Amino acid sequence: MTFADTPLQMLLRRLELIVDLPEEDRQAVLALPHRTRTVEASTYLTREGDVPTVCGVLGTGFAYRQKLTGDGVRQIVALHIPGDALDMQHLFLDMADHSVQMLTRGEVAFIPRKDLQELINARPLVRQAVLSSILVEGSIFREWVLNVGRRDARTRLAHLLCEFASRMEAQGLSDGEGFELPITQEQLADAVGLTPVHVNRTLKSLEADGLITRNKRNIVFPSWERMRDVGDFNPRYLHLDRQLSAQVG
Amino acid sequence: MTFADTPLQMLLRRLELIVDLPEEDRQAVLALPHRTRTVEASTYLTREGDVPTVCGVLGTGFAYRQKLTGDGVRQIVALHIPGDALDMQHLFLDMADHSVQMLTRGEVAFIPRKDLQELINARPLVRQAVLSSILVEGSIFREWVLNVGRRDARTRLAHLLCEFASRMEAQGLSDGEGFELPITQEQLADAVGLTPVHVNRTLKSLEADGLITRNKRNIVFPSWERMRDVGDFNPRYLHLDRQLSAQVG
DNA sequence: CGCGAGATTGAAAGCATTCAAACTTTGTGG
DNA sequence: CCACAAAGTTTGAATGCTTTCAATCTCGCG
Structure with a gap:
């Protein structure tokens, strides 16, 4: 069923759960420059302290975000499913404050952060959808x-x-x-x-x-x-x- | 010192901690339609389930956000200090998923959500500053x-x-x-x-x-x-x- | 078949909670 | 300006949920 979709198609589906996008916006999302890779379980996509240059989008598989206390005790702060954007918080922050790691093997599309910034700057409805999904993620953190x-x-x-x-x-x-x-x-x-x-x-x-x-x-x-x-x-x-x-x- | 500032000036100061704004943008922020009120300690600014129409900005005093479990046990999920925007998450979400309450008496500027949306749509640098502050708030939630x-x-x-x-x-x-x-x-x-x-x-x-x-x-x-x-x-x-x-x- | 990661179980220990009561501070009215 | 009530802080003792430590079991895989 859904597993034939590309990561960007999964992302688009997610955004359209939030806002109806006109065809032009849909195309713009799908046309985002990116490279898709299959990554193994437990691969790090981001490490705390990294300077982010790309935003990952999960096409298949699962991932999570984690933080560590000073003495190395781990807390997972988010679980991610296909369609989730993994690094929206890196859109405007210049240093990763936590790590992102694959839970299973999966396909991830990496979009240069600059292109994503330009897309949301240029397209108000896409922007609204992305912003909304960031806000929903914040809501999930509060519930956690x-x-x-x-x-x-x-x-x-x-x-x-x-x-x-x-x-x-x-x-x-x-x-x-x-x-x-x-x-x-x-x-x-x-x-x-x-x-x-x-x-x-x-x-x-x-x-x-x-x-x-x-x-x-x-x-x-x-x-x-x-x-x-x-x-x-x-x-x-x-x-x-x-x-x-x-x-x- | 700072206590003579209006809530919008406090907000502007916060945004300029993040991004330098040109004079035009600064004026636009200060020109946001709003009404400022002094509210007493423990006043609710938002209740869970509300449909938000305004975004509050704290000029003086302190506030917090809270959620309740089904049996009424409370968790405070954020503390707010002067200059904090209290309802950025309501910019694009249509129902409050938590409550916001004053910790002390304080001054709050209420900005119609529509005007704030228009401002960030019209001004990329203000948008970047607001978005960044939303992302920082998300980071704080993760740390919590x-x-x-x-x-x-x-x-x-x-x-x-x-x-x-x-x-x-x-x-x-x-x-x-x-x-x-x-x-x-x-x-x-x-x-x-x-x-x-x-x-x-x-x-x-x-x-x-x-x-x-x-x-x-x-x-x-x-x-x-x-x-x-x-x-x-x-x-x-x-x-x-x-x-x-x-x-x- | 044997290794290794992950799941399961038991027993003891501990950090935090619960329940209660006393004490202190703050705000208000006489 | 004092008395009192209400709110908030402090303390003690008992309880308990969760952790810790250790060991055993299970299953997928080379």
């Missing part, structure tokens, strides 16, 4: 602060799973029959601010309660409603509904 | 995820204090002799994801170790270096250095 700061382990994990499922579905990457979470329990632990051991126990507990079914890295929610409740999940912060009024001001 | 997710109580609190002090200083609101943190310990707890009781104990411990001096809500760091170390604080994520290369692409 809440998740990590104020929810217990079970709720926290369930919330992360709900968010992942919702985003996959919104991007058309889920058949509604569950999804694959291609992540180790250790990485999952780093994403929710827990230890791998406790993530393991919590996952088993969710499974024992019939809230999730696991098969390898594949997760199924027998009842989305129950998961939503257990995970205290309200998708509002994902802003998945179209931003209609924004288009008229 | 790390802070709340991976640092113990003492480090976490010290980190928050360091961040606050740094931002105040960058905006020219600190004399280098310490600063006022006009926040209750309960609010502080909600900002770092701890309980008020534990915040109290941790603060006392920092004080006992000579890392901070407290007098009412006034905080002094006897040694900035020691605080920086204890708080695992590296200001890189604040992107306080000028974004020079961004200006040339």
Whole structure:
């Protein structure tokens, strides 16, 4: 289905979830200079301290962003799915404040930052779409602060799973029959601010309660409603509904 | 000193920390339609679920953003100081995903969102400055995820204090002799994801170790270096250095 | 078949929370 | 200007969620 699309097509699809673009803008997005590469799992796309020159767009596969404390403890601060722009924050900031790394093998299109800047300068609707997606990402960060700061382990994990499922579905990457979470329990632990051991126990507990079914890295929610409740999940912060009024001001 | 400035002047000062603006752009920022109000402590500027029509800019006083879990537990996700724009995320998102509330009494300029949109559409340099400040805010959120997710109580609190002090200083609101943190310990707890009781104990411990001096809500760091170390604080994520290369692409 | 990464489990320890109560400061009205 | 109420701070003791440490198990792969 979607896997035949190029990264730029995936990006375009994402932008059009936000704003309807006229044909001319669509073409301009697809015409962005770029080179596409297949990168292996755990490849670094950006390292903290780098001076960014390109913005990556994920066509297939998964990636994450991470930060480290001074003594090397890791916190994953974002998970990325196909269609996500990986470096919008580097559009106008001159030093990477965190690292971006591939979770799985995948295809990434690298767009020179200058070309992306020019595109959003030249095309107001594309700009609005890109800006909106940056703002949505900010909203997701805020929810993560809440998740990590104020929810217990079970709720926290369930919330992360709900968010992942919702985003996959919104991007058309889920058949509604569950999804694959291609992540180790250790990485999952780093994403929710827990230890791998406790993530393991919590996952088993969710499974024992019939809230999730696991098969390898594949997760199924027998009842989305129950998961939503257990995970205290309200998708509002994902802003998945179209931003209609924004288009008229 | 700075307290004679209007909110728009404070905003302009902030933007010019990021990008040098030509006189024309400066005038355009100052000419933004707005109304300025003095609002009392704990006044809501935005409530989660609101449809935003204005963007607030803090001229004096302090504010914060908060989210609630389903059972009403609060997490403060951002602290705002004079000069901060409070609602940039509402520029293109049509429903508030969190609340914004005054921490102290203060002056706020409310700018119709439409006028702000027009300004950034019309003026590339202002746009770059606003966009950069949005991206910096995103960077701060990531650091908060790390802070709340991976640092113990003492480090976490010290980190928050360091961040606050740094931002105040960058905006020219600190004399280098310490600063006022006009926040209750309960609010502080909600900002770092701890309980008020534990915040109290941790603060006392920092004080006992000579890392901070407290007098009412006034905080002094006897040694900035020691605080920086204890708080695992590296200001890189604040992107306080000028974004020079961004200006040339 | 054996290695190695990742998952799982058990037991002990610890950091932070919870519950309660006392104390201090601030603001207000008499 | 003092008294009182309300808000905020401080302290103690018990509890508990999560971590830590260690060991075992499982599965994909060379």
